[in-house]
Amino acid sequence: xxxxxxxxxxxxxxxxxxxxxxxxxxxxxxxxxxxxxxxxxxxxxxxxxxxxxxxxxxxxxxxxxxxxxxxxxxxxxxxxxxxxxxxxxxxxxxxxxxxxxxxxxxxxxxxxxxxxxxxxxxxxxxxxxxxxxxxxxxxxxxxxxxxxxxxxxxxxxxxxxxxxxxxxxxxxxxxxxxxxxxxxxxxxxxxxxxxxxxxxxxxxxxxxxxxxxxxxxxxxxxxxxxxxxxxxxx
Numbered sequence: 001x002x003x004x005x006x007x008x009x010x011x012x013x014x015x016x017x018x019x020x021x022x023x024x025x026x027x028x029x030x031x032x033x034x035x036x037x038x039x040x041x042x043x044x045x046x047x048x049x050x051x052x053x054x055x056x057x058x059x060x061x062x063x064x065x066x067x068x069x070x071x072x073x074x075x076x077x078x079x080x081x082x083x084x085x086x087x088x089x090x091x092x093x094x095x096x097x098x099x100x101x102x103x104x105x106x107x108x109x110x111x112x113x114x115x116x117x118x119x120x121x122x123x124x125x126x127x128x129x130x131x132x133x134x135x136x137x138x139x140x141x142x143x144x145x146x147x148x149x150x151x152x153x154x155x156x157x158x159x160x161x162x163x164x165x166x167x168x169x170x171x172x173x174x175x176x177x178x179x180x181x182x183x184x185x186x187x188x189x190x191x192x193x194x195x196x197x198x199x200x201x202x203x204x205x206x207x208x209x210x211x212x213x214x215x216x217x218x219x220x221x222x223x224x225x226x227x228x229x230x231x232x233x234x
Contacts, residue, residue: 027219029190030145030177032083032127033076034135043070059162064097068114078129079122087119093155093165101162112156112165121147121175140181149173149194159201169208170197188219 045068069092076085091114098107126143151173155166177190194213202208 025217025219026190027188027221028179028186029121029147029175030123030127030143030179030188031186032123032130032135032138032140032143033085034132035076035078035083035129036132037076039072039074041070041072041074043072044068045070060100062097062099062163064095064163067094067096068092081129082123083127083129084120084122087117089117089119091115095163095165097163108161108163110156110161110163110165113154115155115166116152117149118152119147119149121145140179140186142181143179145177145179147173147175147177149175157201159204162203167199168201169199171195184223184225186219186221186223188217188221190217190219192216 045066047066047068049064070089071092072087072089074085074087076083078084092112093114094109094111096109098105100106123143123145125145126141127145130138149172151167151171153166153168153170155164155168157164157166157168159168171194173192173194175190175192177188179186179188192215194215196210196212199208
């Protein structure tokens with residue numbers, strides 16, 4: 001049962017938006033899990049620092065404090081006989097900061113909904129859809145899967161503002177990956193490509209475009225097994 005509990009851990013790496021973290025780690029994204037498992041996750045993150053360098057934003061010495069609250073839901077189910085997962089992530093963000101803009105000191109405090117993310121992952125090979133009872137006998141070998149994540153432009157956004165919570169654009173990330181069990185270890189390799197629509201209202205009526213981002217991840221996971229002594233204590 002420990003394997004499907006890792007869904008919660010994997011989901012926790014997905015909780016923060018693309019403008020806040022450049023890369024998210026997703027261990028066990030393509031692991032198997034019994035169908036009918038549901039998670040409701042509440043999270044919080046605090047970060048402090050400056051904006052990423054962007055020559056299109058004429059801010060000098062920007063200092064930001066971000067408070068991010070997360071409500072997320074995850075479920076496992078069967079799709080055409082294969083195991084699948086669905087994640088929904090709803091962030092609420094508060095940005096409190098200051099900077100020098102056109103020679104003047106400015107301050108800003110914004111609170112609102114962030115860009116909502118929804119993700120579907122399906123294991124195409126090596127991970128059949130199993131009930132909890134069937135899953136007890138399951139042993140992983142090689143799993144190959146694919147995923148699609150969509151970011152919705154739901155975040156609070158005002159075109160006349162330089163700093164916003166939302167990105168005012170759609171994004172779609174397509175991924176494929178493989179997971180191989182080697183004794184007590186699991187080796188994973190993930191490849192992703194994320195594509196973006198244009199923001200046609202970036203700082204008034206400017207147009208902001210971004211090329212696709214391609215990324216790879218490799219994970220080596222050690223599975224800790226409960227010994228006989230520990231099982232007796234339980």
